[in-house]
Amino acid sequence: MRIKHTALSERNGISSMISGAGTRMGRIWHELVLNRSLYLMAVPAMLMLFVFNYIPLMGLVIAFKNFKISQGIFGSEWAHPLFANFEFLLSSDLAIRAIRNTLVLNALFLTAGVVFEVAFALMLNEVTHQPFKRMTQSASFLPYFISWIVVGVFSYSFLNYEYGVINNLLSMIGLERVNFYAEASLWPMILTIASRWKNTGYGAVIYLATLSGIDATYYEAAEIDGANRWQQMRHISLPLLMPTVIVLTLLAIGRIMNADFGMFYAMVGDATQVYATTDVIDTFVYRGLRQTGDIGMSSATGFFQSVLSFILVMGSNLIARRIYPESALF
Numbered sequence: 001m002r003i004k005h006t007a008l009s010e011r012n013g014i015s016s017m018i019s020g021a022g023t024r025m026g027r028i029w030h031e032l033v034l035n036r037s038l039y040l041m042a043v044p045a046m047l048m049l050f051v052f053n054y055i056p057l058m059g060l061v062i063a064f065k066n067f068k069i070s071q072g073i074f075g076s077e078w079a080h081p082l083f084a085n086f087e088f089l090l091s092s093d094l095a096i097r098a099i100r101n102t103l104v105l106n107a108l109f110l111t112a113g114v115v116f117e118v119a120f121a122l123m124l125n126e127v128t129h130q131p132f133k134r135m136t137q138s139a140s141f142l143p144y145f146i147s148w149i150v151v152g153v154f155s156y157s158f159l160n161y162e163y164g165v166i167n168n169l170l171s172m173i174g175l176e177r178v179n180f181y182a183e184a185s186l187w188p189m190i191l192t193i194a195s196r197w198k199n200t201g202y203g204a205v206i207y208l209a210t211l212s213g214i215d216a217t218y219y220e221a222a223e224i225d226g227a228n229r230w231q232q233m234r235h236i237s238l239p240l241l242m243p244t245v246i247v248l249t250l251l252a253i254g255r256i257m258n259a260d261f262g263m264f265y266a267m268v269g270d271a272t273q274v275y276a277t278t279d280v281i282d283t284f285v286y287r288g289l290r291q292t293g294d295i296g297m298s299s300a301t302g303f304f305q306s307v308l309s310f311i312l313v314m315g316s317n318l319i320a321r322r323i324y325p326e327s328a329l330f
Contacts, residue, residue, distance in 0.1 A: 062299040069295075085300035095301075098284035101277060106256040108188060109195050114249060116200045118241065121207035122233055137208070140201025151194060152266030159190070184276040187268070191278065194267060195260075210244045211237060246320050254313040257281065257305040281305060 032039060058073070063085055065076045079085055089095050120140070127133040158165045159180040167177040180186060214237065222232045259280035268278045285298045317330065 059299070060303055062296055063303045064300075065296055067296045067299070079296065085296045086304065088297055089300055089304060094279070095284060097276070098279050098281045102257060102259050102280040102282075105188060105191065105278075105280065106259065108192055110249065110252050110256065112192050112196055113199065113203055113252070114245060116196050117203040118207055118238075118245060120200055121204040121211060121241075122237055124204070124208060125211040125237065126229060126233065137201065140204070142201070143198045144202035146198065148198075148260070148262040148266040151198060151263075152269070155190070155194060155267055181271045182273045184274040184278070187274050187278045191263070191267060195263065206248065207241060207244060210241055214240050243324060243326060246324055250313060250316050250320060253316045254309050256312060257309045259283070261286065 062073060062076075064079055064082050065073075066079050067073070067076045071077075081087075124133060124137060127136070156164075159167075161167055161177055161179045161181070164180075166180075170177055178186075180190070218236050218240075219232050222236060227235070259282045261282040264278060264280055264283050265286070268274060268283075271278075281301060285301050288294055289298055
């Protein structure tokens with residue numbers, strides 16, 4: 001009797017599972033049919049994501065192989081030892097320097113970006129003269145569309161030792177000329193200034209959109225209580241802006257291991273004397289490919305960048321979830 005009872009219970013459990021699965025499939029099918037237009041619009045984006053982001057994942061095996069173009073990705077021999085490409089990357093002094101510069105410079109860009117973009121958005125939000133506000137926002141947005149190649153040409157015209165604008169001004173007022181392309185210590189500041197000039201207006205757009213969506217009754221109530229504009233900005237605008245700041249900062253941290261190759265190559269080029277503070281992973285890999293053609297090492301570098309970025313995002317999101325739970329990515 002106990003065996004029959006057990007068998008009956010198993011059959012009932014299986015039937016319940018089949019019924020539950022059928023019910024779930026029915027709900028999924030009903031959802032697909034009901035919102036078919038929305039899902040059809042999402043199909044091109046999903047295909048693009050699959051083709052350009054998931055299929056290339058198969059190429060990660062190159063990081064563990066002695067890749068040869070004639071043998072292909074899967075025909076090339078495995079590296080001996082398996083992590084030989086990573087060992088070369090992490091044992092090279094130049095590679096360690098590039099990793100350090102990438103982290104330091106991107107952290108500097110990220111910090112300066114948040115400060116300047118939030119400050120610019122807050123100040124622009126306080127402007128009541130609409131024509132001036134629109135003109136200022138458009139003027140600040142324009143540099144984003146200028147190529148880094150053009151910015152590099154302008155920066156060379158300013159920083160050149162012999163006929164640069166800055167050195168000519170220094171010479172006119174009796175000061176010594178500065179050889180900017182031989183002073184590595186100056187370049188973190190130069191690159192930060194160039195990055196902020198180009199990206200502040202673009203980065204402030206989302207913050208401005210958030211500020212424009214704040215309920216005006218908050219400001220009216222604060223004004224009735226006697227708060228001035230500075231106090232309203234400090235106690236209303238900035239706190240309500242913090243969730244957006246945290247989300248954008250988390251997204252930026254995910255790219256902290258990926259330097260802007262166009263920026264560094266256009267601004268620095270082959271000025272080897274300033275590589276001590278400007279050589280980043282992307283330029284290091286580019287020079288390695290150009291000089292040695294070692295695709296395996298380059299793939300290992302990209303893999304290393306992705307893994308470290310993932311760890312940084314997860315850790316930063318965990319911290320953000322404890323401080324501002326509503327602002328965490330997940």
